[in-house]
Amino acid sequence: xxxxxxxxxxxxxxxxxxxxxxxxxxxxxxxxxxxxxxxxxxxxxxxxxxxxxxxxxxxxxxxxxxxxxxxxxxxxxxxxxxxxxxxxxxxxxxxxxxxxxxxxxxxx
Amino acid sequence: xxxxxxxxxxxxxxxxxxxxxxxxxxxxxxxxxxxxxxxxxxxxxxxxxxxxxxxxxxxxxxxxxxxxxxxxxxxxxxxxxxxxxxxxxxxxxxxxxxxxxxxxxxxxxxxxxxx
Numbered sequence: 094x095x096x097x098x099x100x101x102x103x104x105x106x107x108x109x110x111x112x113x114x115x116x117x118x119x120x121x122x123x124x125x126x127x128x129x130x131x132x133x134x135x136x137x138x139x140x141x142x143x144x145x146x147x148x149x150x151x152x153x154x155x156x157x158x159x160x161x162x163x164x165x166x167x168x169x170x171x172x173x174x175x176x177x178x179x180x181x182x183x184x185x186x187x188x189x190x191x192x193x194x195x196x197x198x199x200x201x
Numbered sequence: 202x203x204x205x206x207x208x209x210x211x212x213x214x215x216x217x218x219x220x221x222x223x224x225x226x227x228x229x230x231x232x233x234x235x236x237x238x239x240x241x242x243x244x245x246x247x248x249x250x251x252x253x254x255x256x257x258x259x260x261x262x263x264x265x266x267x268x269x270x271x272x273x274x275x276x277x278x279x280x281x282x283x284x285x286x287x288x289x290x291x292x293x294x295x296x297x298x299x300x301x302x303x304x305x306x307x308x309x310x311x312x313x314x315x316x
Contacts, residue, residue: 127302129246136295136306137246148304180246184301188259190236190248 095119095183099193105201112168114196116181121161125185128157128166131195132177140179141166168198176200203227203305205296210310217286217314223279223296223307231274234299237281239292240309247292250281251299264290286314 096119106112116126124144129137139148141157144164154169168175181193209221221237237249250270251259258270269282279296291314297303 125301129303131246136308137303138306139302139304142302142304182246182302187301188248188251189261190251190299192246192248195245 094189095122095186095191097181097183097191097193099179099181099196101196102194103197103199105199106171107201108173109170110201112171112175112198114166114168114179114198116159116164116166116193118162118164118183118185122183122185124160125183126157126159126164127182127184128155129180129182130175130177131180137180171198203298205298205305205307207294207296207307207310210294210312212313212315213286214316215287215314218282218284219286219312221281221283221294221296221310221312223281225277225279225298228298228305230272230277230279235270235272235279236297236299236303237270237279238295238297238303238306239290240295241289241292244292249294252279283312286312288314290314 098117100115126144128141131137145157156167178195178197204226206224236251252270267285271280293309295309296307298305
């Protein structure tokens with residue numbers, strides 16, 4: 094079973110600044126990695142799949158990178174609507190479908 | 202437009218049963234892999250169960266033997282039958298379309314297991 098580990102647990106960032114979130118897999122998942130955004134009281138929303146492909150309607154300030162075991166989600170210039178919890182998920186070897194524990198991006 | 206709408210959540214006593222529904226529109230459930238994901242209060246996302254388009258099913262160890270995923274093709278609806286409920290099953294339950302990753306999610310339905 095592949096275990097996904099995200100860091101940091103909480104990231105404090107000022108609006109307009111860059112945010113960098115990390116996700117590590119316990120074994121290689123190739124580029125079979127997705128990122129989701131979840132705001133309070135809402136369902137998760139797909140941001141990135143295939144490690145770097147943006148989902149429909151996702152702004153270009155969101156970018157994904159990495160392969161194998163190390164992945165990064167970068168938000169180039171944080172907007173007010175970007176403060177949320179972000180989850181990574183591997184789909185290289187499933188089931189089970191494993192999520193990371195999440196990174197909360199909060200206003201500094 | 203793809204849409205998923207869950208229903209059936211509520212307050213249930215430990216040991217009780219509940220059936221969740223997920224009505225889909227904009228696509229055909231029977232031609233898709235479908236998943237239930239849950240989120241306990243203040244916690245992260247936990248995959249619960251999966252039904253492949255071909256009909257085979259899988260479960261997280263935490264619910265195996267207690268939960269059953271199924272679908273009604275005529276109603277284009279996904280279900281999750283939950284038996285022998287425990288306090289630790291308390292969560293918002295989401296259905297999602299699974300294209301390896303989850304490209305569409307419902308709004309969730311809250312299940313509270315408490316006496």
